[in-house]
Amino acid sequence: MLAPLSWLKEYIDITTEPKKLGDKLTEAGLGCEKIIKTDGDTIFELEITPNRPDLLSIIGVAREIAAIEKKKIKYPHLRQGLGGQAKLKKILPLTIKTAAGINPRFTGIIIDNVKVEQSPLWLKKRLELIGQRSINNIVDITNYVMFELGNPIHAFDYNKIKNHFMTVTQAKGGEKFTSVDGIAYRLPKGAVIILDSERIIDLCGIKGGENSGTSSETKTIFIRIPVEVPSLIRRTSQSLGLRSEASSIFERGVNAGGTIDALRRTVDLVQELAGGEIASNLYDIKQDSFKPWKLKVRIERLNKMLGIEIPQKEVTGILESLNLSPVILSRRNVSKDPNGIIECEIPTYRNDLKIEEDLIEEVARVYGYNKFPRTIPAGEIPTKEIPYFKDFRLDEKIKRLLTGAGFSEVYTYSLISEKSLEESGIKPENALRVDNPVSREFEYLRPTMKFNLVSAMQLNKPNYSRVNIFELGKVYEGKTIDNADEHYNLAGISNTKSFYEIKGILQRLLEELGVDYDPTSNIQILDHGVFFEMNLSEVLNLKKRHKIFKPLPKYPPVIEDLSVRVGRSIKNGDIIEAIKNQSPLIHKVSLLDEFEENRTFHIVYQDREKNLTRQDVSKVRKKIIKFLKEKFSVQEN
Numbered sequence: 001m002l003a004p005l006s007w008l009k010e011y012i013d014i015t016t017e018p019k020k021l022g023d024k025l026t027e028a029g030l031g032c033e034k035i036i037k038t039d040g041d042t043i044f045e046l047e048i049t050p051n052r053p054d055l056l057s058i059i060g061v062a063r064e065i066a067a068i069e070k071k072k073i074k075y076p077h078l079r080q081g082l083g084g085q086a087k088l089k090k091i092l093p094l095t096i097k098t099a100a101g102i103n104p105r106f107t108g109i110i111i112d113n114v115k116v117e118q119s120p121l122w123l124k125k126r127l128e129l130i131g132q133r134s135i136n137n138i139v140d141i142t143n144y145v146m147f148e149l150g151n152p153i154h155a156f157d158y159n160k161i162k163n164h165f166m167t168v169t170q171a172k173g174g175e176k177f178t179s180v181d182g183i184a185y186r187l188p189k190g191a192v193i194i195l196d197s198e199r200i201i202d203l204c205g206i207k208g209g210e211n212s213g214t215s216s217e218t219k220t221i222f223i224r225i226p227v228e229v230p231s232l233i234r235r236t237s238q239s240l241g242l243r244s245e246a247s248s249i250f251e252r253g254v255n256a257g258g259t260i261d262a263l264r265r266t267v268d269l270v271q272e273l274a275g276g277e278i279a280s281n282l283y284d285i286k287q288d289s290f291k292p293w294k295l296k297v298r299i300e301r302l303n304k305m306l307g308i309e310i311p312q313k314e315v316t317g318i319l320e321s322l323n324l325s326p327v328i329l330s331r332r333n334v335s336k337d338p339n340g341i342i343e344c345e346i347p348t349y350r351n352d353l354k355i356e357e358d359l360i361e362e363v364a365r366v367y368g369y370n371k372f373p374r375t376i377p378a379g380e381i382p383t384k385e386i387p388y389f390k391d392f393r394l395d396e397k398i399k400r401l402l403t404g405a406g407f408s409e410v411y412t413y414s415l416i417s418e419k420s421l422e423e424s425g426i427k428p429e430n431a432l433r434v435d436n437p438v439s440r441e442f443e444y445l446r447p448t449m450k451f452n453l454v455s456a457m458q459l460n461k462p463n464y465s466r467v468n469i470f471e472l473g474k475v476y477e478g479k480t481i482d483n484a485d486e487h488y489n490l491a492g493i494s495n496t497k498s499f500y501e502i503k504g505i506l507q508r509l510l511e512e513l514g515v516d517y518d519p520t521s522n523i524q525i526l527d528h529g530v531f532f533e534m535n536l537s538e539v540l541n542l543k544k545r546h547k548i549f550k551p552l553p554k555y556p557p558v559i560e561d562l563s564v565r566v567g568r569s570i571k572n573g574d575i576i577e578a579i580k581n582q583s584p585l586i587h588k589v590s591l592l593d594e595f596e597e598n599r600t601f602h603i604v605y606q607d608r609e610k611n612l613t614r615q616d617v618s619k620v621r622k623k624i625i626k627f628l629k630e631k632f633s634v635q636e637n
Helices: 018-027 058-069 121-129 137-149 230-240 245-252 259-273 299-306 312-321 356-367 392-404 418-423 450-460 499-513 536-540 572-580 614-632
Strands: 002-004 032-038 041-046 095-097 105-112 154-157 165-170 176-178 184-186 192-195 200-203 221-227 283-286 293-298 327-329 341-346 468-477 485-494 523-526 529-535 558-565 586-595 598-605
Touching: 002 121, 018 032, 018 041, 018 058, 058 137, 058 312, 105 259, 121 137, 137 154, 137 245, 137 259, 154 200, 192 230, 221 259, 230 245, 293 299, 293 356, 299 312, 299 356, 312 341, 312 356, 392 468, 392 499, 418 450, 450 468, 450 485, 450 529, 485 536, 499 523, 499 529, 529 536, 558 614, 572 586, 572 598, 572 614, 598 614
Parallel strands: 095 165
Antiparallel strands: 002 041, 032 041, 105 221, 105 283, 154 221, 165 192, 176 184, 192 200, 293 341, 327 341, 468 485, 485 529, 523 529, 558 598, 586 598
8 A cells, every 4th residue: 555645644734754654653553664755755655454444545544643643634525415306407317226245335426517538637646656547537536536535436437338227246157348448358157247238337346347438438427336245356356367456445345334425525526627417316225324333342351451551541542543432331330340341433444343352452553562561471381282283393304304315395385276186187076176266276275296296396397407306285185175184295206316215215214203114105106207295194193102212332333245146036125134134233234236136235233232253243144145045045246
């Protein structure tokens, strides 16, 4: 949100130096990211949280400054009425059909004999300061009032509305719509639209239609200021990948009680800058009253939650500065509420204030978090594992072992496309689908990391000839939410390591984790590398709960290599197991080299009680060779 200082000063007297004011705004939760000096003006670039759509307007920011600086705000002049049959020269016909479920409030009016032309310099300048392009005086006025008051507005060319008939409904899916900026879209099912008697003329809450927009030929306009359903606007916006300033406001929840004031302001500016006369009664179609609501806060509860005592007078002063009309209720039950209760009236633009804790947060942020004393958190250190406890030390150990083996960690999205599932050999109906996907590329929860890692390898191959990557993260199984399951998987891919190297790395990893498990079945040979994936949650259930500590041996090992010739049908594992079983002095056996029928085994002899002599090792070696000859018909090289 961009807020020019010159524009803010129209509503509030600001004397604080911009840098200091920016710091105050940040402390109060507005997040002043940057202060820009341009053309003799100062612009505050504010980061607005999703729960505060009221701050997506200049008036909204001015209200916050007024609360922080303890000053009064001056609102723009609004006309008292919007016509009435007795005062109107003529009433133009317009039939409107709408439904509260998809369009809670429809406010509008017709203005005849307008002159569409370029906007005056002051209006162009205002819009340029907030990054908006001037179109014409009518469109510029609707944009200006939206940024000023926070209610999105759209102006239709009245004479382009076929048979002067408007129906607010939802798209069936697949309909073609061309927006006011000339871009064509295929609408998703459920998009809120306006139809005239022949075609779609508006994509509600997001973009107006090219076929009903104002131009230099426009003589009569219909101004519409609606209240939209946030979830419907967001779903359509995400599906189309189309966002606008209006959709950003509607997605968060527009000021449902502010449509009449926004219409008054718009009509004033239209008649001032484009002429014209009101040519209809006020349209304000709604079921709810959209009035302010009451909310109470207990002083005792406020002080307990904040951990400090703020004087009651200061609390009411803060709430008053936020335009919440605080009233201290009479204390009927002093034993229950010794410090009293404050009742507030919440304006319709503050949709974020619903419970007592919301009011407490408002008091705290305006009071100033920096005024709170620094204290050490009280309480006891928990000794029992909390539900869903995860030991991240184990993750770090796994990552260290794999990076030590030459792998690099990557992070990929948990959401994949239908095409990705099919390429991984998985039917889409056997995977969990997101109801409201951001796009078709992120539609399903991944049941495997295979596709993601293969894609990551393909992306890295143009820049790196050797790619060894792994990921530790969640995968999701099941067809519906009722039978869904999630667990941690460890997956990796390599275009340089062989099947045996990958197997050895995983065996070493599992050995360090204290797991007795053969990872062979978890390794796949792909056209472009070796891939592995294992259910880490399942594997770790095999982990030995208690490790036996063995001190380091005092006496050094004796190491030698044994080279033999053996038939190719004999497995290395069988030979290694046979060698180990010949003596308790054999500490470790591994395959060192292999060529055709020649195999060399690396043998480590060690006694924990004494130094081994040549004679000790010689006896064991002879026993090994004798057994291998009898068992496997080996020949000593």
